[in-house]
Amino acid sequence: xxxxxxxWLQKQASVSPERLALETPEGTKMTFRDLHEAVDASACRLxxxxxxxxxxxxxLSHNSVEMVVLVHALSYIGATLILLNTRLxxxxxxxxxxxxxxxxxxxAAKYEQQAKATPVALQTxxxxxxxxxxxxxxxxxxRLDDVFSIIYTSGTTGNPxxxxxxxxxxxxxxxxxxxxxxxxxxxxxxxxxPMFHVGGLxxxxxxxxxxxxxxxxxxxxxxxxxxxxxxxxxxxxxxxxVMLQRLLRLQEKDGITYPDTFRCMLLGGGPAPLHLLEEAKxxxxxxxxxxxxxxxxxxxxxxxxxxxxRKLGSxxxxxxxxxxxxxxxxxLAKPDxxxxxxxxxxxxxxxxxRNPEATGAAFQEGWLATGDIGYTDREGYLYVLDRRxxxxxxxxxxxxxxxxxxxxxxxxxxxxxxxxxQTDTQWGAVPVAFLVxxxxxxxxxxxxxxxxxxxxxxIPKYWHWVDGLPRNASNKLMRYKLQQKLEEGxx
Amino acid sequence: xxxxxxxWLQKQASVSPERLALETPEGTKMTFRDLHEAVDASACRLxxxxxxxxxxxxxLSHNSVEMVVLVHALSYIGATLILLNTRLxxxxxxxxxxxxxxxxxxxAAKYEQQAKATPVALQTxxxxxxxxxxxxxxxxxxRLDDVFSIIYTSGTTGNPxxxxxxxxxxxxxxxxxxxxxxxxxxxxxxxxxPMFHVGGLxxxxxxxxxxxxxxxxxxxxxxxxxxxxxxxxxxxxxxxxVMLQRLLRLQEKDGITYPDTFRCMLLGGGPAPLHLLEEAKxxxxxxxxxxxxxxxxxxxxxxxxxxxxRKLGSxxxxxxxxxxxxxxxxxLAKPDxxxxxxxxxxxxxxxxxRNPEATGAAFQEGWLATGDIGYTDREGYLYVLDRRxxxxxxxxxxxxxxxxxxxxxxxxxxxxxxxxxQTDTQWGAVPVAFLVxxxxxxxxxxxxxxxxxxxxxxIPKYWHWVDGLPRNASNKLMRYKLQQKLEEGxx
Numbered sequence: 011x012x013x014x015x016x017x018w019l020q021k022q023a024s025v026s027p028e029r030l031a032l033e034t035p036e037g038t039k040m041t042f043r044d045l046h047e048a049v050d051a052s053a054c055r056l057x058x059x060x061x062x063x064x065x066x067x068x069x070l071s072h073n074s075v076e077m078v079v080l081v082h083a084l085s086y087i088g089a090t091l092i093l094l095n096t097r098l099x100x101x102x103x104x105x106x107x108x109x110x111x112x113x114x115x116x117x118a119a120k121y122e123q124q125a126k127a128t129p130v131a132l133q134t135x136x137x138x139x140x141x142x143x144x145x146x147x148x149x150x151x152x153r154l155d156d157v158f159s160i161i162y163t164s165g166t167t168g169n170p171x172x173x174x175x176x177x178x179x180x181x182x183x184x185x186x187x188x189x190x191x192x193x194x195x196x197x198x199x200x201x202x203x204p205m206f207h208v209g210g211l212x213x214x215x216x217x218x219x220x221x222x223x224x225x226x227x228x229x230x231x232x233x234x235x236x237x238x239x240x241x242x243x244x245x246x247x248x249x250x251x252v253m254l255q256r257l258l259r260l261q262e263k264d265g266i267t268y269p270d271t272f273r274c275m276l277l278g279g280g281p282a283p284l285h286l287l288e289e290a291k292x293x294x295x296x297x298x299x300x301x302x303x304x305x306x307x308x309x310x311x312x313x314x315x316x317x318x319x320r321k322l323g324s325x326x327x328x329x330x331x332x333x334x335x336x337x338x339x340x341x342l343a344k345p346d347x348x349x350x351x352x353x354x355x356x357x358x359x360x361x362x363x364r365n366p367e368a369t370g371a372a373f374q375e376g377w378l379a380t381g382d383i384g385y386t387d388r389e390g391y392l393y394v395l396d397r398r399x400x401x402x403x404x405x406x407x408x409x410x411x412x413x414x415x416x417x418x419x420x421x422x423x424x425x426x427x428x429x430x431x432q433t434d435t436q437w438g439a440v441p442v443a444f445l446v447x448x449x450x451x452x453x454x455x456x457x458x459x460x461x462x463x464x465x466x467x468x469i470p471k472y473w474h475w476v477d478g479l480p481r482n483a484s485n486k487l488m489r490y491k492l493q494q495k496l497e498e499g500x501x
Numbered sequence: 502x503x504x505x506x507x508x509w510l511q512k513q514a515s516v517s518p519e520r521l522a523l524e525t526p527e528g529t530k531m532t533f534r535d536l537h538e539a540v541d542a543s544a545c546r547l548x549x550x551x552x553x554x555x556x557x558x559x560x561l562s563h564n565s566v567e568m569v570v571l572v573h574a575l576s577y578i579g580a581t582l583i584l585l586n587t588r589l590x591x592x593x594x595x596x597x598x599x600x601x602x603x604x605x606x607x608x609a610a611k612y613e614q615q616a617k618a619t620p621v622a623l624q625t626x627x628x629x630x631x632x633x634x635x636x637x638x639x640x641x642x643x644r645l646d647d648v649f650s651i652i653y654t655s656g657t658t659g660n661p662x663x664x665x666x667x668x669x670x671x672x673x674x675x676x677x678x679x680x681x682x683x684x685x686x687x688x689x690x691x692x693x694x695p696m697f698h699v700g701g702l703x704x705x706x707x708x709x710x711x712x713x714x715x716x717x718x719x720x721x722x723x724x725x726x727x728x729x730x731x732x733x734x735x736x737x738x739x740x741x742x743v744m745l746q747r748l749l750r751l752q753e754k755d756g757i758t759y760p761d762t763f764r765c766m767l768l769g770g771g772p773a774p775l776h777l778l779e780e781a782k783x784x785x786x787x788x789x790x791x792x793x794x795x796x797x798x799x800x801x802x803x804x805x806x807x808x809x810x811r812k813l814g815s816x817x818x819x820x821x822x823x824x825x826x827x828x829x830x831x832x833l834a835k836p837d838x839x840x841x842x843x844x845x846x847x848x849x850x851x852x853x854x855r856n857p858e859a860t861g862a863a864f865q866e867g868w869l870a871t872g873d874i875g876y877t878d879r880e881g882y883l884y885v886l887d888r889r890x891x892x893x894x895x896x897x898x899x900x901x902x903x904x905x906x907x908x909x910x911x912x913x914x915x916x917x918x919x920x921x922x923q924t925d926t927q928w929g930a931v932p933v934a935f936l937v938x939x940x941x942x943x944x945x946x947x948x949x950x951x952x953x954x955x956x957x958x959x960i961p962k963y964w965h966w967v968d969g970l971p972r973n974a975s976n977k978l979m980r981y982k983l984q985q986k987l988e989e990g991x992x
Contacts, residue, residue: 014847018821182504189710195683330710331507333507356504
């Protein structure tokens with residue numbers, strides 16, 4: 011039975027109207043009452059653009075107060091939100107807009123020129139206030155089984171899939187995190203992670219559900235984050251490895267320590283090197299390592315700082331409402347035995363948007379088969395050995411080789427292509443291409459070809475011409491052979 | 502769709518095995534690992550008594566560590582728990598045991614003699630360990646739509662009804678409370694309220710869900726509660742008015758103040774007199790007034806101490822996952838207009854056990870019609886004017902006049918009977934009877950008759966013989982006329 015709760019933002023505006031909801035480094039401050047009023051006004055403008063209950067509306071924006079307002083406004087109307095990654099190409103956006111059947115694209119002005127080339131009606135966020143307000147029926151309740159947002163994620167099998175999150179997925183994610191981190195009236199959360207990814211998006215809902223201020227920054231800037239912690243009362247920051255690295259560098263350069271009230275550096279987006287965790291410990295930064303993915307609506311496994319020495323390198327245990335198991339080809343793994351990481355819980359997506367085939371393939375008896383490899387020790391702590399064998403995580407962004415290979419192989423001069431990750435001190439990993447050519451073509455031409463079709467971070471940084479690709483008997487690409495070649499310096 | 506979560510106690514035993522789960526004034530201390538092991542052992546003993554998934558098992562006990570263990574053990578097996586009020590008579594227990602189709606009664610030894618007279622197989626809790634252990638299939642997951650517990654509550658219409666609580670009702674109640682009070686690793690909760698009432702019961706689940714120690718006392722003793730706060734780190738105490746009164750008296754007598762770490766005196770079970778709230782404020786006791794009932798799985802409306810001066814006498818606002826409205830006979834009430842209090846939210850029972858008629862009557866469009874009268878002010882704060890017109894709350898226990906009247910009128914010498922509440926400085930209110938006789942009978946005989954059939958607190962304290970009862974045109978008893986008579990001193 012789908013549970014019904016009052017709309018979380020309207021509720022908070024009623025219970026704690028004077029409490030701070032949003033703050034920015036530029037000095038903007040909004041209470042929950044202010045935020046509710048801004049959201050209601052924004053919903054009236056959207057209504058005059060024809061947005062109705064059930065409409066599908068895409069948002070293309072860097073982090074901003076306006077983006078937070080839009081996310082809530084779409085839920086006031088009862089529309090579905092599609093989040094576009096600002097770093098993708100027009101071709102990638104167009105695929106996601108068409109696949110999700112989006113009716114309208116709300117884009118920040120700086121993306122207007124490219125966004126115009128997509129096949130969907132466009133409205134810049136900055137000009138939305140010029141729309142005449144129109145009455146609309148405000149959703150005062152949220153039905154937890156209703157889908158609210160869609161975020162695309164690529165896979166091994168080519169085209170990206172839309173991960174559909176219900177209101178309940180976001181609710182349970184927020185509650186699972188609160189049961190793990192605790193809830194304090196003093197909290198203020200900063201997420202430099204993009205809100206078009208689920209990690210950043212989730213903080214918008216946490217703010218409304220907890221009645222907690224969000225410190226909104228356009229993106230990641232270590233100076234701004236450090237100042238927010240030391241001068242503006244930020245107590246929790248979500249980061250990926252490369253951000254933590256930069257914060258540590260800055261901290262050392264400036265010779266400062268964070269105040270005792272700073273209580274959580276939530277680290278996600280791929281495995282962190284041990285030396286970094288040790289360094290954070292030396293600097294008294296309480297790092298909560300975590301593991302999660304778009305499908306789990308942000309982190310689902312977390313390690314508390316109290317365990318971080320004893321279990322260095324572990325991602326921890328599943329949140330209170332979640333479960334974790336390791337499966338081998340013959341069944342449940344024993345402690346210390348590696349296998350596929352599978353997770354279960356009410357924060358996990360019910361499936362991919364209008365893609366029952368991919369949904370069916372992703373779940374086993376109610377468990378999400380992540381494709382990632384790991385093991386749990388005798389005390390049940392998870393160690394992630396490898397994100398899904400082929401996944402490349404570069405500066406917190408996921409790169410799926412199959413998607414990049416598909417673009418490369420579509421070029422008339424290319425016969426076949428393979429993409430793997432190469433360790434990189436700055437980004438964790440960068441993509442590397444191995445190509446078999448049909449005709450002569452320059453790397454520059456291939457790069458230009460990719461730039462039209464792939465986000466910049468997905469474009470291979472290194473290129474290798476080969477005579478053929480290693481394949482097994484069933485003609486399956488053996489990427490690990492290329493990996494070996496790379497590591498041995500024989501590429 | 503029913504959500505599935507891992508069993509909350511097993512989860513906590515896995516995530517925080519070393520954390521304190523239970524503590525008593527006598528010095529017992531159990532970690533979550535200890536508690537899990539005790540519960541698992543207890544489930545093995547219950548299994549050898551024939552308790553299976555789906556079995557219905559009643560528990561009759563004062564608060565104790567053993568009672569906490571039993572509550573969890575029944576959920577490990579997947580049985581349904583029926584909670585019996587220790588203050589009821591054999592006749593009242595028997596009705597509830599039969600209505601709920603209980604197969605087994607687990608009673609504390611001190612109730613063994615009376616419990617023997619009920620029509621159900623009996624096992625004393627103290628002797629349970631003598632049962633041989635037997636293997637059972639442990640429920641590692643909880644399906645939130647499944648009914649776990651049944652607590653009987655009387656109504657206007659005679660027989661008590663079994664309020665069925667799902668695992669989800671208890672979960673959402675705990676989460677609603679956490680979003681209101683916050684969650685801290687330093688918390689320790691003491692509930693002197695009986696665990697056979699939902700207010701006391703709910704703390705068992707909160708402990709497991711939050712990973713928070715419970716300070717378990719047999720019942721209410723102001724010395725023990727005060728010592729628990731001042732010497733044993735208790736930070737939250739649930740009380741009813743009469744308990745708060747006694748704590749204030751003791752505090753004044755001993756000339757002590759509570760430590761700053763004591764952060765919440767959660768006050769429920771009926772309206773509190775203003776002078777008491779003012780006195781608590783003077784003594785720096787952070788009183789959270791609350792409003793709730795068995796059907797709402799403990800408090801659903803709460804007033805924070807920060808509002809307690811400005812809104813003295815208000816019960817506050819509905820918890821984050823809950824909603825509140827006031828209905829008059831013509832529809833939604835305006836601000837400051839009195840009407841029936843109605844509530845909605847996922848912590849509210851889905852209905853009375855095998856009583857679709859009563860369930861249908863209690864709900865209107867998904868809202869629980871409480872029968873209580875109140876209004877909300879312009880800022881949305883609830884003021885409870887009167888618990889359901891006829892309800893008498895005596896020392897935190899609910900007395901339903903219809904039930905007492907039914908017993909009195911069943912006596913051959915009595916023609917008709919009416920029961921109302923009379924203000925009492927110690928208990929808040931006590932029941933008073935108005936009787937029309939058929940034959941001569943003494944009050945002593947009537948008292949003896951009641952003692953066999955009614956809990957002591959329900960037996961009228963004052964008796965009035967009258968020639969007839971005031972009734973309206975449709976023959977409905979007009980209790981308020983008797984109330985007027987009483988207040989004017991004409992009874």
